[in-house]
Amino acid sequence: MATNSKSGLEVLSVADQVYAILRDRIASGEIARGARLHQADLAVEFGVSRTPVREALRRLAAEGLVDLFANRGARVATATPEQLRMSYEARLVIEPGAARMAAQRRLVEPIRRMRQAIAEEAAANGEPAKLFRANREFHLGLVEGTGNPELVRFMEHIWIGRIGATLYELRSDPKTMGADHEAHIGIADAIEAGRPEEAEELTRGHLERAMELIFPAGEGE
Numbered sequence: 001m002a003t004n005s006k007s008g009l010e011v012l013s014v015a016d017q018v019y020a021i022l023r024d025r026i027a028s029g030e031i032a033r034g035a036r037l038h039q040a041d042l043a044v045e046f047g048v049s050r051t052p053v054r055e056a057l058r059r060l061a062a063e064g065l066v067d068l069f070a071n072r073g074a075r076v077a078t079a080t081p082e083q084l085r086m087s088y089e090a091r092l093v094i095e096p097g098a099a100r101m102a103a104q105r106r107l108v109e110p111i112r113r114m115r116q117a118i119a120e121e122a123a124a125n126g127e128p129a130k131l132f133r134a135n136r137e138f139h140l141g142l143v144e145g146t147g148n149p150e151l152v153r154f155m156e157h158i159w160i161g162r163i164g165a166t167l168y169e170l171r172s173d174p175k176t177m178g179a180d181h182e183a184h185i186g187i188a189d190a191i192e193a194g195r196p197e198e199a200e201e202l203t204r205g206h207l208e209r210a211m212e213l214i215f216p217a218g219e220g221e
Helices: 008-026 039-046 051-062 081-106 108-122 126-144 149-161 165-170 174-193 196-214
Strands: 066-069 073-076
Touching: 008 039, 008 051, 008 126, 008 149, 039 051, 039 165, 039 174, 039 196, 051 066, 051 149, 081 174, 108 174, 126 149, 126 174, 174 196
Parallel strands: none
Antiparallel strands: 066 073
16 A cells, blocks of 8 residues: 555545445454544554545544544444344335345346355355355345445445444354345345345345344333
8 A cells, every 4th residue: 555645636545445444344343343443553554644544534434434532533333222223124124125126127246246145155154254244245235236326325334334243143043044044045036036026025024034033022112
């Protein structure tokens, strides 16, 4: 990564790279929720000045992925139980309809992405981090199947900013993961075969079952 810059454009380019790396680490769970982000340490790691690191952290904060504190640095944002519940409610509204649309359009690349995620899920050997990444890839591929980039950006924000690997680890028992895997296969089959109603119904049932596990009846009432 370049360390010298003579124009604002070059500084922005470096900031873009730092932003992309940190965003990916947060999304994958490599940097845990609530973890401190030290500008000086990150600048040394990336071989840059603090300026592009500061810019990257500001962009992450604008997306709700990082909390900035005056004179106290930055910390990876955490999701409250209520925020998490609202995120799943948003998924329940959007993803079944997205699955229907994906089955109507049958776009090649999103279907390939879903199939690849299913293969990675099968090869994960029960490792929560790998299962989380595969699950995220499957559902983002499903939404990508709508051909609507606005929906994709919204769901990327939901997955990265609210649904993290830590949560997934808490519910990654073999029985649950097996059910998720079979559900993904069924949804992908329905989308690829062009069966909109089935794709929508399977996706809704899949998400409702997930919500029942994460938010037991009566919790928080």
